[in-house]
Amino acid sequence: MKIKINGRETTTETIVFADFISEINTTGEKFLAASLNSKILPRDEWPETRLNEGDSIEVFSIVGGG
Amino acid sequence: MGIFDRNVKGTTEILAGKTIGIAGCGGLGSNAAVSLVRAGIGSLIIADFDSVEESNLNRQHFFQSDIGKPKAEALAAYLKAINPDLNLTVHNIRLDPGNIPAVFKGADLLIEAFDKAEAKVFLIESWCAAYPDKPIVCASGLAGIGHLRSLKVRCTGNIYIVGDGTSDMTIGLNSARVAIAANMEASVAIELLLGKEVETELFRSEFSRRS
Numbered sequence: 001m002k003i004k005i006n007g008r009e010t011t012t013e014t015i016v017f018a019d020f021i022s023e024i025n026t027t028g029e030k031f032l033a034a035s036l037n038s039k040i041l042p043r044d045e046w047p048e049t050r051l052n053e054g055d056s057i058e059v060f061s062i063v064g065g066g
Numbered sequence: 067m068g069i070f071d072r073n074v075k076g077t078t079e080i081l082a083g084k085t086i087g088i089a090g091c092g093g094l095g096s097n098a099a100v101s102l103v104r105a106g107i108g109s110l111i112i113a114d115f116d117s118v119e120e121s122n123l124n125r126q127h128f129f130q131s132d133i134g135k136p137k138a139e140a141l142a143a144y145l146k147a148i149n150p151d152l153n154l155t156v157h158n159i160r161l162d163p164g165n166i167p168a169v170f171k172g173a174d175l176l177i178e179a180f181d182k183a184e185a186k187v188f189l190i191e192s193w194c195a196a197y198p199d200k201p202i203v204c205a206s207g208l209a210g211i212g213h214l215r216s217l218k219v220r221c222t223g224n225i226y227i228v229g230d231g232t233s234d235m236t237i238g239l240n241s242a243r244v245a246i247a248a249n250m251e252a253s254v255a256i257e258l259l260l261g262k263e264v265e266t267e268l269f270r271s272e273f274s275r276r277s
Binding site: 006008027031033035038040062 | 090092093094095179180181182183184186187190191194195198204205206207208209220222223225227229231232233234235236239244268269270271272273
């Protein structure tokens with residue numbers, strides 16, 4: 001299916017949101033936050049959330065410092 | 067002459083009617099709060115559980131005489147010293163996912179000003195679950211020195227994230243760079259409350275590549 005990740009179109013056969021995040025986290029970032037169709041998707045909902053055609057996902061790394 | 071006579075025309079009156087929550091009163095929170103008060107924000111809700119330590123003075127808006135004092139209280143005194151009419155709510159508490167919605171109830175917008183990454187994440191999740199229509203402005207990646215062109219504003223829905231997205235606090239924190247990130251947060255908050263469109267950039271492209 002076609003989806004958008006960080007504003008760029010891609011295709012995936014992965015169904016589960018958590019699996020998709022693991023696949024794209026090639027740099028092994030420790031703390032990621034993600035939104036699905038512009039709404040934040042809490043991490044504990046990632047394993048039970050399914051991807052659908054046309055979904056727009058934004059993933060970003062949260063690093064410490066303040 | 068009034069405090070706000072040199073502010074951008076038409077902004078102070080709007081900001082005077084707004085409330086901003088600031089979660090954390092360290093390098094991000096203390097510097098952002100000072101700028102927001104100078105910009106004319108009417109009400110602030112500030113929260114931090116921590117006390118001022120000497121090692122905070124390299125980047126946080128505190129002084130030698132504050133060491134040992136609760137950060138939220140020490141900051142409150144400086145904010146009031148700038149604008150005595152500021153409507154200020156001070157919480158000396160440790161924020162957790164359970165108390166965040168109540169502590170910042172009534173805020174039009176929240177500024178994330180924590181230091182630990184895991185706390186930043188739970189703050190975003192807790193705020194967005196409680197107040198999905200209200201913006202949150204966060205910081206991720208403000209450590210090290212320079213590389214100013216890497217500091218961006220990015221956005222998804224009502225979540226705005228400033229910083230470079232990669233530099234971790236383990237490499238050390240520099241006064242100027244932290245204050246820039248804090249003031250990027252303050253600026254985005256001001257722009258949002260004035261109803262302006264915030265200029266943003268796409269999130270990092272490495273997450274768009276498939277392994």
